[in-house]
Every structure is written in C-alpha cells, then in structure tokens.
Amino acid sequence: MKKTGLLAILINLTFIGWAQQSNADSSFKPYIQDIPGTRLNFAMVPIRAGSFVMGSSVEDKMHEANEGPARKVVISAFWMGAHEVTRDEFDLFFRDENTPVNSNVDAVTRPTPQYIDLSWGMGKEGGYPVNSMSQDAALMYCRWLYKKTGIFFRLPTEAEWEYACRAGTTTIYPFGDNGKELGKYAWFNGNSKNKFHKVAQKLPNAWGLYDMLGNVSEWTLDQYDENYLTQLAEKAVDPLVPPSTRYPRSVRGGSYLDEASALRPVARQHSEASWNKRDPQVPKSRWWLTDAMFVGFRLVRPLKQPSAEEAEQFYKQYLKY
Numbered sequence: 022m023k024k025t026g027l028l029a030i031l032i033n034l035t036f037i038g039w040a041q042q043s044n045a046d047s048s049f050k051p052y053i054q055d056i057p058g059t060r061l062n063f064a065m066v067p068i069r070a071g072s073f074v075m076g077s078s079v080e081d082k083m084h085e086a087n088e089g090p091a092r093k094v095v096i097s098a099f100w101m102g103a104h105e106v107t108r109d110e111f112d113l114f115f116r117d118e119n120t121p122v123n124s125n126v127d128a129v130t131r132p133t134p135q136y137i138d139l140s141w142g143m144g145k146e147g148g149y150p151v152n153s154m155s156q157d158a159a160l161m162y163c164r165w166l167y168k169k170t171g172i173f174f175r176l177p178t179e180a181e182w183e184y185a186c187r188a189g190t191t192t193i194y195p196f197g198d199n200g201k202e203l204g205k206y207a208w209f210n211g212n213s214k215n216k217f218h219k220v221a222q223k224l225p226n227a228w229g230l231y232d233m234l235g236n237v238s239e240w241t242l243d244q245y246d247e248n249y250l251t252q253l254a255e256k257a258v259d260p261l262v263p264p265s266t267r268y269p270r271s272v273r274g275g276s277y278l279d280e281a282s283a284l285r286p287v288a289r290q291h292s293e294a295s296w297n298k299r300d301p302q303v304p305k306s307r308w309w310l311t312d313a314m315f316v317g318f319r320l321v322r323p324l325k326q327p328s329a330e331e332a333e334q335f336y337k338q339y340l341k342y
Contacts, residue, residue: 049098049324051229057169059113064103065322066229068185071096075183076250076287092250095258096184098324101177104150104220104231105239105317106162108140111151114165123308127337129165132158132308136301141314148219150237150317156270156292157340158308159240159318164336166320173332177321178261179243179289182273186234186286188227193285195226195233200281207235209284213277217315234284237317238276242339245269245291267342268294276315292316 049069055062076091114120115131124130132154139153156176163174177185192198196206204212206224213235221231233239243262246252253260264270269291275284282288296313297305310316327335 051103052100054170054172056110056113056166061110061113063106063110063320065100065320066103068096068099068101068181068228070098070324071184072256073184073187073189074191075180075253090250092253093256094180094184094253094260095256096181097259099177099181100322100324101181101185101230102319102321103225103229105237105319106151106159107220108145108149108151109147111154111162112146114162117165120165129168130161131165132161133306135309136306137311139309139311139314143216143314144219148221150217150220150232152217152237152317153310153314154316154318155297155306155308155310156240160336160339162318163320164340167332167336172322173326173335174320174322175335176240176242176318178259179241179249179271179273180257180260181321182233182239182241183286185228185230186226186274188230190227195286196224203234203281203284207232207275207284208277209235209275209279209281210277211281215278217277217317232274234274234286235279236277237274238272238279238290238315239274240316240318241271241273243271245271245289249289264339264342268292272316278315 049067051067052065053062054065072093072095074091075094117131120129120131122131123133140149143149159176163176166174186195188195194200194203196202203209206226208218208223217237220236223232225231226233244264244266246262249262272290272292275288275290283290292313296310296316299311300306300309
C-alpha cells in the first residue's frame with residue numbers, strides 16, 4: 022500500500038477515538054512506519070496503558086461456562102498495527118534476496134517458497150491480508166522487520182489483543198450488544214462470500230483499529246490453555262502463557278469463514294496440527310499451513326523497547342519450537 026493510502030488511514034486515526042489515546046508522552050501518537058529501502062509503510066496506533074476485565078463481559082454471561090471467569094488485568098502501553106499485515110508487506114520479507122532461505126533458527130531467515138498458491142484465488146497484492154502462514158513465519162517477519170528498522174516488533178499477547186479489540190468497552194462487541202451491526206465492522210460468513218478482503222474496508226473500532234474482528238484470524242504470542250482465565254491472577258500485569266509446544270497456540274478475532282459468535286472479543290481459538298494436514302512435504306513446512314487460509318497476524322510495538330540482547334533472546338525463545 023502506498024503512502025497516500027496510509028496517510029488517509031492516519032488522518033482517520035487522528036480523529037477517530039484519539040481523545041481516548043492521549044498520553045503525557047507527546048511521542049506516543051499515531052505514526053506511519055516506513056519499511057527501509059522500499060516504498061511501502063504501515064500505520065501504527067497507540068494503545069495507552071490501562072486495565073480491563075478480560076473474559077466474558079457482564080452482558081455476555083451466557084458464554085462464561087465455555088470461556089472461563091472474567092479477570093481484571095493490567096496492560097502496559099504499546100502500539101498496534103492499524104490493520105493486519107498485508108501480502109504486499111510480507112512479500113518484501115519473503116522475496117528479500119539478502120535474507121537466507123530456511124536457515125538456522127538463530128538467524129533471520131525467510132520462508133521456503135509456497136508449494137501451492139495459498140491465497141486460493143482470493144487476492145494477493147493491493148492490500149489483501151497475508152494468510153496461511155505459521156506462527157513461526159509471522160514471528161520471523163517481526164524479526165526481519167526489527168533488523169530493517171531497529172524497532173522491536175512482535176505479536177500481541179492474548180491480553181493485549183483483547184484489550185485493544187474492546188477499545189474501552191464492556192459490551193458483547195466493541196460497537197455494542199447488537200450483533201446485527203457486525204457487518205459494518207467485520208467480514209464473516211454472513212457477508213464475506215467465503216473470501217478474505219482488502220484490509221481497512223470496514224469501520225474501525227473506537228481506537229482506530231481495523232478488522233480486529235473477522236477478515237483473517239490473528240496469531241497471538243500465547244500457548245493456548247483452556248484454563249487460562251481460571252488460572253489467571255486478579256490484576257495480573259501483562260499476562261502471557263509462554264510457549265512450551267508447537268501446538269496449540271492462541272488465535273483471536275475470528276475470520277471470514279466464522280459465525281458471528283466467533284467474532285466476539287472474548288472468543289478464544291487455537292491452532293491445530295490439522296491446519297497443515299494437506300502439506301505434501303516431508304517433513305511438513307514450518308512456514309506455511311495448507312489448511313489455515315483463514316489465519317493472518319498484526320504487529321505490536323511495545324512502548325518500552327527491549328535491549329538488543331533482550332530482543333534477540335525473545336526471538337530465539339519463540340522460534341525454537
């Protein structure tokens with residue numbers, strides 16, 4: 022996406038919900054991140070520090086039995102991508118000839134070529150979300166971007182994702198309790214025609230984030246734990262379930278294939294080995310998922326940046342499984 026298009030998004034971000042995002046630090050504001058050496062860039066939205074009740078809302082008690090009790094948690098400030106990472110952006114990494122292919126996990130490496138067209142004819146260039154990648158591929162993109170920009174990027178935690186998606190609300194959806202309004206904000210099975218669509222075509226939430234619900238589901242950092250909320254301490258600060266196995270990992274937001282009920286901020290989903298069951302390769306790819314055409318990701322930049330040593334340790338920890 023060219024700068025002019027993202028500049029329009031930035032203008033929207035400035036006027037949509039910016040009052041809720043004020044911060045004493047004047048540098049903590051919406052901005053456009055250039056990708057060095059290219060004409061592409063993307064918009065980042067500030068999400069100020071705060072607390073919220075994670076899990077089923079007061080108005081959503083009917084789902085509490087499946088999703089666990091609600092817990093109040095505290096979240097540190099961060100920036101989040103205004104929309105999901107696009108195919109255009111990811112392809113800069115995928116086609117970067119200065120980056121080795123499928124090399125040692127301790128180095129920045131790019132994915133092996135796709136063995137089939139994993140866009141499934143839904144769309145590639147021009148603002149479509151990148152899809153069908155593993156969590157490894159998403160995190161390696163973050164690592165590549167860190168090397169390009171000097172800025173630490175990663176995936177959101179489950180708690181950060183839900184906090185940002187809710188945008189200060191306690192209703193079933195970020196826009197209220199009326200599910201009939203969902204089509205104004207999200208692509209789901211009721212309006213998608215079984216296809217993902219270009220990013221930022223629907224209305225954003227109150228904090229200026231597009232497609233938090235629907236279009237493609239989004240990877241988070243967490244290992245999936247069905248008892249996550251039950252085990253979560255009240256007023257936990259920046260909670261995270263660190264990785265311990267390749268499956269399952271937490272995915273949030275629902276996709277263009279899902280029912281409306283899967284697109285609530287509290288709805289939790291997880292990855293499965295079956296998402297790659299049709300991969301003809303032996304061993305199966307660590308980068309691409311033949312049966313996860315509904316999965317993508319968006320970026321987070323913590324306000325408090327880690328040291329270079331801490332950043333490298335983070336990537337090594339999350340890319341070792």
